[in-house]
Amino acid sequence: xxxxxxxxxxxxxxxxxxxxxxxxxxxxxxxxxxxxxxxxxxxxxxxxxxxxxxxxxxxxxxxxxxxxxxxxxxxxxxxxxxxxxxxxxxxxxxxxxxxxxxxxxxxxxxxxxxxxxxxxxxxxxxxxxxxxxxxxxxxxxxxxxxxxxxxxxxxxxxxxxxxxxxxxxxxxxxxxxxxxxxxxxxxxxxxxxxxxxxxxxxxxxxxxxxxxxxxxxxxxxxxxxxxxxxxxxxxxxxxxxxxxxxxxxxxxxxxxxxxxxxxxxxxxxxxxxxxxxxxxxxxxxxxxxxxxxxxxxxxxxxxxxxxxxxxxxxxxxxxxxxxxxxxxxxxxxxxxxxxxxxxxxxxxxxxxxxxxxxxxxxxxxxxxxxxxxxxxxxxxxxxxxxxxxxxxxxxxxxxxxxxxxxxxxxxxxxxxxxxxxxxxxxxxxxx
Numbered sequence: 001x002x003x004x005x006x007x008x009x010x011x012x013x014x015x016x017x018x019x020x021x022x023x024x025x026x027x028x029x030x031x032x033x034x035x036x037x038x039x040x041x042x043x044x045x046x047x048x049x050x051x052x053x054x055x056x057x058x059x060x061x062x063x064x065x066x067x068x069x070x071x072x073x074x075x076x077x078x079x080x081x082x083x084x085x086x087x088x089x090x091x092x093x094x095x096x097x098x099x100x101x102x103x104x105x106x107x108x109x110x111x112x113x114x115x116x117x118x119x120x121x122x123x124x125x126x127x128x129x130x131x132x133x134x135x136x137x138x139x140x141x142x143x144x145x146x147x148x149x150x151x152x153x154x155x156x157x158x159x160x161x162x163x164x165x166x167x168x169x170x171x172x173x174x175x176x177x178x179x180x181x182x183x184x185x186x187x188x189x190x191x192x193x194x195x196x197x198x199x200x201x202x203x204x205x206x207x208x209x210x211x212x213x214x215x216x217x218x219x220x221x222x223x224x225x226x227x228x229x230x231x232x233x234x235x236x237x238x239x240x241x242x243x244x245x246x247x248x249x250x251x252x253x254x255x256x257x258x259x260x261x262x263x264x265x266x267x268x269x270x271x272x273x274x275x276x277x278x279x280x281x282x283x284x285x286x287x288x289x290x291x292x293x294x295x296x297x298x299x300x301x302x303x304x305x306x307x308x309x310x311x312x313x314x315x316x317x318x319x320x321x322x323x324x325x326x327x328x329x330x331x332x333x334x335x336x337x338x339x340x341x342x343x344x345x346x347x348x349x350x351x352x353x354x355x356x357x358x359x360x361x362x363x364x365x366x367x368x369x370x371x372x373x374x375x376x377x378x379x380x381x382x383x384x385x386x387x388x389x390x391x392x393x394x395x396x397x398x399x400x401x402x403x404x405x406x407x408x409x410x411x412x413x414x415x416x417x418x419x420x421x422x423x424x425x426x427x428x429x430x431x
Contacts, residue, residue: 082349219385309398
């Protein structure tokens, strides 16, 4: 596909404020978090106004514990944002490779310890994505000619890459006209490896804490946990956290040949303890709703969190390193907004013993119903290295999506027109 925008991009930028299609939001650079998305609002044609979805969202912390307990490796359990600075580790993006040719770039600035300003050129890029995806479609086979209606999906992406030592983290915030916000974390770069006398797997008799990825080279088992701070304001500040559990019901009468079906059981989390969730079974729906506003049909305005890659820690909770990374004990946490609670592993991570973390704050079990709340989501990946990861690792991705749940009265993209097709003359290149 060839992308040409002779009149420039279809989004507008005013300082750090971006407006595109039915979205508007602000982007900022932070030396610890890197990319920060704030004031994300979507235009509702039915109400004729912009409605707030996300007050602020960013990477709060990353926890990368390696699984080799030997003297040379046991301490390698990194908290990348707090110990190194996810923003300070951001790198300039390369035009036409890190970002497509239709991208617009932003610079980032931070100060060193002595107050000297530092500029990171091209630290963010913003671009429209035409990936050949389908926004919505339907073929009505009952009508003459198999009538089909299709809309291609065009989205807006904000991207940053942070290189923390050997790993390159690619962070994408993708805005969709349907109201969805998709967040993707891509992992690339180089494996952390250790030397070995082994040249073949059959020689490995003792306990080895990794995979033989090349002769005399072991790729160590490890995890990647990325915690996101998501201060959702669904159409106002006062929100509630709603858990919807899918439960199987056994049929006990003889009125149907069915033996079972599933139903939903909804529970509003009253306190922080009620909101802690281990994901993995796929039977819990996660919603943030506005309990004070309803659709015309009586449903609460809401947004749903849809996890993509779910993993939890395998270390014991009393392991000293897991105590420091205790925000990974649950995939989902909810806290009342507190301006001092920004970093899931605490404010001073390099000196932390785990006494100032998300896990400690929530022990107060504060009320969270119908309040200004923050949703914390931890994306997890267990990484068992393979030979294809060495010496340079192809990008491995995980993510999540924030999706409207009765936020609109109807599908907000029903009236979108299809793209205008342009035919191009075929050309060939001769060697």
